[in-house]
Amino acid sequence: MSQVGNVEAGSRHDLRVGVSPDAPETDDLRDDGDGAFGYVHSYESSSRYDGPGLRLVLFVSGCLLRCSYCHNPDTWHLKDGTYVSARAVIDRLGDFAPALRSLDGGLTISGGEPMVQLAFTQRILAAAKQMGLHTAIETSGFLGDRVDEKYLSCLDLVLLDIKSGDPETYRRATNRDLAPTLRFAERLAAAAKPVWVRFTLVPGLTDDPANVEKIARFVALMKNVEWVEVQPFHQLGGFKWKAMNLDYKHEDTAAPTAELVKRVIEQFRVAGCHAR
Ligand code: SF4
Numbered sequence: 001m002s003q004v005g006n007v008e009a010g011s012r013h014d015l016r017v018g019v020s021p022d023a024p025e026t027d028d029l030r031d032d033g034d035g036a037f038g039y040v041h042s043y044e045s046s047s048r049y050d051g052p053g054l055r056l057v058l059f060v061s062g063c064l065l066r067c068s069y070c071h072n073p074d075t076w077h078l079k080d081g082t083y084v085s086a087r088a089v090i091d092r093l094g095d096f097a098p099a100l101r102s103l104d105g106g107l108t109i110s111g112g113e114p115m116v117q118l119a120f121t122q123r124i125l126a127a128a129k130q131m132g133l134h135t136a137i138e139t140s141g142f143l144g145d146r147v148d149e150k151y152l153s154c155l156d157l158v159l160l161d162i163k164s165g166d167p168e169t170y171r172r173a174t175n176r177d178l179a180p181t182l183r184f185a186e187r188l189a190a191a192a193k194p195v196w197v198r199f200t201l202v203p204g205l206t207d208d209p210a211n212v213e214k215i216a217r218f219v220a221l222m223k224n225v226e227w228v229e230v231q232p233f234h235q236l237g238g239f240k241w242k243a244m245n246l247d248y249k250h251e252d253t254a255a256p257t258a259e260l261v262k263r264v265i266e267q268f269r270v271a272g273c274h275a276r
Pocket of ligand 1: 064065067069071113140
């Protein structure tokens, strides 16, 4: 049993490892509890980037993907996160709620993958809604089949990372299958749930025009997608891979040029998406 710790303010760029050595393996997590406790990396209280308005962003632990360019490999395993009570998270959120409301913002849960700890994240999202806050999660959608209607009803927006349109490229980038993400995307479209699609542009990995085209065509059919956000690869997470003795394949990958970013945004626009 992990020891209960404090909810830590910080940044997605902080390295947190080995905080809860007794935590279960992410693969073994049976998320059938009441969500009173969970594992978190940190939170940022003033993001303008992860949803509309001012956001408190909670980074939770646990992810089943292994994106080769992941900026936060210290969120993959629950054992690297701090074991905290949902109550403590909700109380902290309450401290920020007046400011978040007045700046048309709210709560975004990111990670890691919020759907690894479904009961825990649902409890926090439901509390945020009770405070009158806008709610969002950032997800790969890989575990979308686990989500029920009640969970979806706690969400005003889904930031859906579609990491590639080509199944083989997706597997090379994430070590997992693309199909569950597309299935979840179709479900969100059927439910008319607002979505911002996020696509990480990694030169030499995800930038092939045919790969981008497949996402663009798929997304253009989803009337619930408000934005496609092209996120240029950067090296800010590289130090974490080295510190954790992980095999980092992008040491020599440069950030995409302005021309490449422009080309990809234009591809989405030509397909009929609102892209930026
Ligand atoms: S889904 Fe996100 S947290 Fe998980 S490996 Fe990929 S980039 Fe990292």
